[in-house]
Amino acid sequence: MSARFQPREKTRVRAANAMAAELVAQGVTHIFGHPGGAALPLYDALLSAPITHLLMRHEQCAAHAAQGYARATGRPGVCLATSGPGATNLITGLADAMLDSTPVVAITAQVAMPLLGRDGFQEADILGMTAPVTKHNWLVLDPQELPGTVREAFRLAASGRPGPVLVDVPRDVLQAEIEWEEGAQAASLPLRADPVGLRRAAFAISNAKRPILYVGGGVISSGASAEVRRLARKTRIPVTTTLMGKGAYPETDALSVGMLGMHGTAYANWAMNGSDLIIAVGARFDDRITGKLATFAPHAKVVHVDIDEVEIGKIRKADFPLHGDARAVLQQLLPLVGAPDTADWWKQIEAWKAEAPLRYRQEGDVILPQFAIDSLWRLTRDLRPIVTTDVGQHQMWAAQFWKCDEPGTFITSGGLGTMGFGLPAALGAQCGRPDRLVINLNGDGSFQQTMQTLATAVEARLPLKIIVLDNQGLGMVRQWQDLFYDRRFFSVALRNPDFAKLAEAFGAAGFTARRPDELDEVYRQALAVTDRPALVHVHTEPTENCFPMWPAGQSIDTMIAEDPKYTAKSTKKKS
Amino acid sequence: MEQIFDITVNDVPGLLARVESIFRRQRAPIRSFFFEAGEGRAAHLTITAYAEGDAANLLRKQLMRLVDVHAVTDSGDARAFAQPESLFTFIEKRA
Numbered sequence: 148m149s150a151r152f153q154p155r156e157k158t159r160v161r162a163a164n165a166m167a168a169e170l171v172a173q174g175v176t177h178i179f180g181h182p183g184g185a186a187l188p189l190y191d192a193l194l195s196a197p198i199t200h201l202l203m204r205h206e207q208c209a210a211h212a213a214q215g216y217a218r219a220t221g222r223p224g225v226c227l228a229t230s231g232p233g234a235t236n237l238i239t240g241l242a243d244a245m246l247d248s249t250p251v252v253a254i255t256a257q258v259a260m261p262l263l264g265r266d267g268f269q270e271a272d273i274l275g276m277t278a279p280v281t282k283h284n285w286l287v288l289d290p291q292e293l294p295g296t297v298r299e300a301f302r303l304a305a306s307g308r309p310g311p312v313l314v315d316v317p318r319d320v321l322q323a324e325i326e327w328e329e330g331a332q333a334a335s336l337p338l339r340a341d342p343v344g345l346r347r348a349a350f351a352i353s354n355a356k357r358p359i360l361y362v363g364g365g366v367i368s369s370g371a372s373a374e375v376r377r378l379a380r381k382t383r384i385p386v387t388t389t390l391m392g393k394g395a396y397p398e399t400d401a402l403s404v405g406m407l408g409m410h411g412t413a414y415a416n417w418a419m420n421g422s423d424l425i426i427a428v429g430a431r432f433d434d435r436i437t438g439k440l441a442t443f444a445p446h447a448k449v450v451h452v453d454i455d456e457v458e459i460g461k462i463r464k465a466d467f468p469l470h471g472d473a474r475a476v477l478q479q480l481l482p483l484v485g486a487p488d489t490a491d492w493w494k495q496i497e498a499w500k501a502e503a504p505l506r507y508r509q510e511g512d513v514i515l516p517q518f519a520i521d522s523l524w525r526l527t528r529d530l531r532p533i534v535t536t537d538v539g540q541h542q543m544w545a546a547q548f549w550k551c552d553e554p555g556t557f558i559t560s561g562g563l564g565t566m567g568f569g570l571p572a573a574l575g576a577q578c579g580r581p582d583r584l585v586i587n588l589n590g591d592g593s594f595q596q597t598m599q600t601l602a603t604a605v606e607a608r609l610p611l612k613i614i615v616l617d618n619q620g621l622g623m624v625r626q627w628q629d630l631f632y633d634r635r636f637f638s639v640a641l642r643n644p645d646f647a648k649l650a651e652a653f654g655a656a657g658f659t660a661r662r663p664d665e666l667d668e669v670y671r672q673a674l675a676v677t678d679r680p681a682l683v684h685v686h687t688e689p690t691e692n693c694f695p696m697w698p699a700g701q702s703i704d705t706m707i708a709e710d711p712k713y714t715a716k717s718t719k720k721k722s
Numbered sequence: 723m724e725q726i727f728d729i730t731v732n733d734v735p736g737l738l739a740r741v742e743s744i745f746r747r748q749r750a751p752i753r754s755f756f757f758e759a760g761e762g763r764a765a766h767l768t769i770t771a772y773a774e775g776d777a778a779n780l781l782r783k784q785l786m787r788l789v790d791v792h793a794v795t796d797s798g799d800a801r802a803f804a805q806p807e808s809l810f811t812f813i814e815k816r817a
Binding site for chain 1 (some may be wrong): 736739740743747776779782783784786787788789790812
């Protein structure tokens, strides 16, 4: 490390240099950014810092890459943009991080203070624009406050319910000289639940007849996966995970009923709806989980564990609210809980599993997207890959067929559903976890939203694997037009480039699979590439729809459990 | 019904916009708004807004999520504000 980053006592330095040194002190290893005029003082300081800067080709990609880094490592990801359009381009990524509780520190440069509020070149009120999509944001007007603000930004992003924060710094603040010394990081203590509430919740769990553990992304954020496993095994309560909670509980375990929700397993949804006690841990009763709220789990009481008090009772009344850090609360709860008698409940669940298993039929010469995902999972599962997805049909098939046994290995855009998330998130994940195989499952529509990230990945020689499942269209939109708009297809067909050639043009390796029997060999060739990204263009069946599914806003009873082409009895009624 | 929220805050740039956006997103129209600066950065907001029971509770919790909000006193129905016994909730942040 350069001597300028090791001050022993108060030193007089440029604020930008102090900021870079604070970033180093916070453990930042990578910054995902794009430079510009107002940010140059900070870029100049970063030149000497032991931090790798990834030059992204759009600031939205920078924000998603920071998310991928954060989700793969558990540490805040950092993105950096210049003033005006650079800063505004971050907003989608910040909104995504806000909804998915991902710790991201965004740094934006701002025009010099005399130009603030004067409509100067590349001036934007980024504080006002990002207030609704950040936990907190700061406009630093006093250069002396810059190092402390950076420390506070990292503390806040990672503490409590994690989320994005933004530090906006005018150019002249970055250029000012300040007195600086390295500060200590204040640690936050985990929030524990009220003991009386805990005993009541434990009694309810111990005496439930049809309980279910409903596990969300908060379990991964708080590092509570081991506690969830202990609770499930002690009580033999079935476990369902949300999209964001995938990996929080091993999906290959016998107690797992897989993901629930609009495209979750039929048996997970029936179990949730038929339960008498929902133990929600770090989950927020999203509308894609509950469907029509009035008919959701009508006989269930709710134990709700969450670090964010806002979530408790926001959608579904909590009979046993436990406000606190999921890990700390489960550690408190475990000794108090006895095992309920769930034998009959498990018989019912096994019957539902037999009635409507997750399945597909790979027949003929055209590759089904489910088969493409399932094949890759079988081929790589022993390598414990980290997978990122984009948004759309392929995301839901990945959620169904890519079984995760480890937290932090399924990275997706859950709350905001941002097309373009997957590839930059994979880049960030690979930077944070260079020891792991990172695979991006993508669709042809979503890949084209941020595909310029390939250039950054090639520059950084990252051995990402990118699987583009090409069904020649916006599959999920097409599915909705198919099922709910009388097959009036409009603006969903895509005339795509040859993605393998496109990858090669960027300097990555490109492969193509058109037939089911080609897939494994093509995957093996892509996996063998270690010095640059490898993209596999998989031509898939364009008309395949994703099931189970229920119409948005409707009751789970309206769920189409299987593709109607597989079975005549597609509608099940359970409650 | 109209509810009164007494909010203890840090007076920092952007605070009012953050507070207002919470009421806007919960579709709780603000009927009156009073701001009083105190010592240093401390300040006090008194907001009267339309909000039914559950919505008022959610508003209070969302206000508490803001970094620069220290305490929220939900004083209940504005029409009964003259009655001291109507003051029912005081929430302060836990460390």
